[in-house]
Amino acid sequence: MSTSIEPSQLTAHLGYWLRYVSNAVSHAFARKLESRDVTVAEWALMRQLYETDAIAPSALSQQMGVTRGAVTKLVDRLLAKDMVVREDNPNDARAQTLALTPQGRSLVPELSALADQNDAEFFNHLAVDKRNHLEETLKDIVRRRGLTSIPLS
Amino acid sequence: MSTSIEPSQLTAHLGYWLRYVSNAVSHAFARKLESRDVTVAEWALMRQLYETDAIAPSALSQQMGVTRGAVTKLVDRLLAKDMVVREDNPNDARAQTLALTPQGRSLVPELSALADQNDAEFFNHLAVDKRNHLEETLKDIVRRRGLTSIPLS
DNA sequence: TATTGTTATACTCTATAACTATA
DNA sequence: TATAGTTATAGAGTATAACAATA
Numbered sequence: 001m002s003t004s005i006e007p008s009q010l011t012a013h014l015g016y017w018l019r020y021v022s023n024a025v026s027h028a029f030a031r032k033l034e035s036r037d038v039t040v041a042e043w044a045l046m047r048q049l050y051e052t053d054a055i056a057p058s059a060l061s062q063q064m065g066v067t068r069g070a071v072t073k074l075v076d077r078l079l080a081k082d083m084v085v086r087e088d089n090p091n092d093a094r095a096q097t098l099a100l101t102p103q104g105r106s107l108v109p110e111l112s113a114l115a116d117q118n119d120a121e122f123f124n125h126l127a128v129d130k131r132n133h134l135e136e137t138l139k140d141i142v143r144r145r146g147l148t149s150i151p152l153s
Numbered sequence: 154m155s156t157s158i159e160p161s162q163l164t165a166h167l168g169y170w171l172r173y174v175s176n177a178v179s180h181a182f183a184r185k186l187e188s189r190d191v192t193v194a195e196w197a198l199m200r201q202l203y204e205t206d207a208i209a210p211s212a213l214s215q216q217m218g219v220t221r222g223a224v225t226k227l228v229d230r231l232l233a234k235d236m237v238v239r240e241d242n243p244n245d246a247r248a249q250t251l252a253l254t255p256q257g258r259s260l261v262p263e264l265s266a267l268a269d270q271n272d273a274e275f276f277n278h279l280a281v282d283k284r285n286h287l288e289e290t291l292k293d294i295v296r297r298r299g300l301t302s303i304p305l306s
Numbered sequence: 307t308a309t310t311g312t313t314a315t316a317c318t319c320t321a322t323a324a325c326t327a328t329a
Numbered sequence: 330t331a332t333a334g335t336t337a338t339a340g341a342g343t344a345t346a347a348c349a350a351t352a
Binding site for chain 3: 094
């Protein structure tokens with residue numbers, strides 16, 4: 001089922017289209033998040049914390065697929081916004097745990113609604129089974145990511 | 154078909170997974186491109202030029218879904234690397250046309266091979282029909298992008 | 307020695323908006 | 330006035346690598 005969007009076999013790469021769509025979706029989402037003074041990466045972190053409250057930064061970095069340094073920076077920002085708390089681990093003076101503040105926790109559903117709205121703009125025209133397919137396929141790739149190289153430094 | 158990756162309805166967003174996977178794929182690809190001294194965005198531009206040689210920067214920016222300013226910067230870099238040429242349009246002194254140099258053109262298949270290799274790492278475990286589905290769905294979204302907001306400034 | 311988290315540094319990618327030259 | 334392209338500025342997002350503290 002070739003279309004005018006695919007003029008050459010040489011340049012038909014899934015990674016390319018993935019990046020193209022992801023950039024557009026994330027950019028539109030960033031605009032929506034501006035109203036709540038949250039960035040996309042901050043949202044991703046809060047979303048993860050919402051699920052696994054409380055968690056060590058190192059574990060979070062692995063779940064998010066980014067470095068510990070990146071987590072440090074995001075958390076610094078979210079601390080300043082009173083969205084998360086950082087606590088020392090009494091059992092290991094090197095370790096910490098992160099958790100959402102009540103304020104942060106209550107914001108997540110609002111952000112989630114914006115994400116739903118953003119999703120709708122980009123994916124609602126797809127048939128339901130196509131949408132589900134896309135979701136399953138993406139998660140399938142995530143499950144496999146151990147096989148490939150994501151920075152964990 | 155719920156899995157441990159989806160612990161909450163509240164946080165099941167396609168945009169989230171798209172970004173997660175896209176980041177991982179692009180990062181791994183960036184590492185591969187380093188050996189040719191090309192970045193991912195430069196590759197995207199060269200890929201587009203490969204298909205529509207020669208083209209105006211403004212048209213290219215629309216095809217790529219980025220601003221004209223972004224194209225200017227990428228082209229500046231690719232000029233320095235002798236990958237593209239920038240020519241004045243004799244019919245309109247404001248306009249230009251961009252094209253790949255012979256060197257740039259000959260590099261594209263090499264980069265394409267790296268992209269294939271990268272795709273393989275992330276998508277080969279998927280059944281063929283799932284992979285095709287993913288590609289079609291992504292292109293489907295791109296076709297619709299006129300409906301949503303991509304910066305064109 | 308290994309691990310946890312931080313920090314310094316440096317990119318890439320991209321936008322916004324003002325600007326210049328031309329139409 | 331409108332359009333083509335440039336530029337100045339800024340910020341998000343992220344990595345790498347060295348570091349300090351602790352285990």
